[in-house]
Amino acid sequence: SQKIEQNSEALNIQEGKTATLTCNYTNYSPAYLQWYRQDPGRGPVFLLLIRENEKEKRKERLKVTFDTTLKQSLFHITASQPADSATYLCALFGASKIIFGSGTRLSIRP
Amino acid sequence: DAGVIQSPRHEVTEMGQEVTLRCKPISGHDYLFWYRQTMMRGLELLIYFNNNVPIDDSGMPEDRFSAKMPNASFSTLKIQPSEPRDSAVYFCASSSRTAGSPLHFGNGTRLTVT
Numbered sequence: 474s475q476k477i478e479q480n481s482e483a484l485n486i487q488e489g490k491t492a493t494l495t496c497n498y499t500n501y502s503p504a505y506l507q508w509y510r511q512d513p514g515r516g517p518v519f520l521l522l523i524r525e526n527e528k529e530k531r532k533e534r535l536k537v538t539f540d541t542t543l544k545q546s547l548f549h550i551t552a553s554q555p556a557d558s559a560t561y562l563c564a565l566f567g568a569s570k571i572i573f574g575s576g577t578r579l580s581i582r583p
Numbered sequence: 584d585a586g587v588i589q590s591p592r593h594e595v596t597e598m599g600q601e602v603t604l605r606c607k608p609i610s611g612h613d614y615l616f617w618y619r620q621t622m623m624r625g626l627e628l629l630i631y632f633n634n635n636v637p638i639d640d641s642g643m644p645e646d647r648f649s650a651k652m653p654n655a656s657f658s659t660l661k662i663q664p665s666e667p668r669d670s671a672v673y674f675c676a677s678s679s680r681t682a683g684s685p686l687h688f689g690n691g692t693r694l695t696v697t
Binding site: 524562572573 | 587616618625626628631639674676682683685686687688689690691
């Protein structure tokens, strides 16, 4: 069955460092992959989209990579700040399904 | 734009009661999705509509759940009868027809069934 895993349930890093979150999937061939941010008591908010034929996408301090051979996406936040603390979700878009990972709770300590 | 609007924000009800959750998508969006989020199972897709027509309801847990979209600006998710295991946060999201378009989520309805 289709499965999507975000390797770390929680990640705690020092302010200023680069945070790297991982999204792995099996039995799926997504056309797109997206990353969302979710704050407590709120709905997920879209951050970045990457297509299956793209290797890397950047937006300000955010970078996403997509390796369809490894079936993996990495999400990086450079120069992390306490305000980046949130849960980050990856989502796979296929022909007819949108599946979300369970999320990684990121905490940036000052 | 006001974004996706869900009501109520919180709902507490007793087992066996009917619960109706409401959603107003972003104007002009063709797709509407209902998700359920729990600590154990994460964000699960229940059903989605395209142009008011249900396309995939394979995620609806059982016959106690039903969803409707009578027009482009309104959708409901109904649970009848409700059970304690239905307790979760229910999200509505909408998106445009462009492939890969991001989902715009509402802030959810936190349902507690006692």
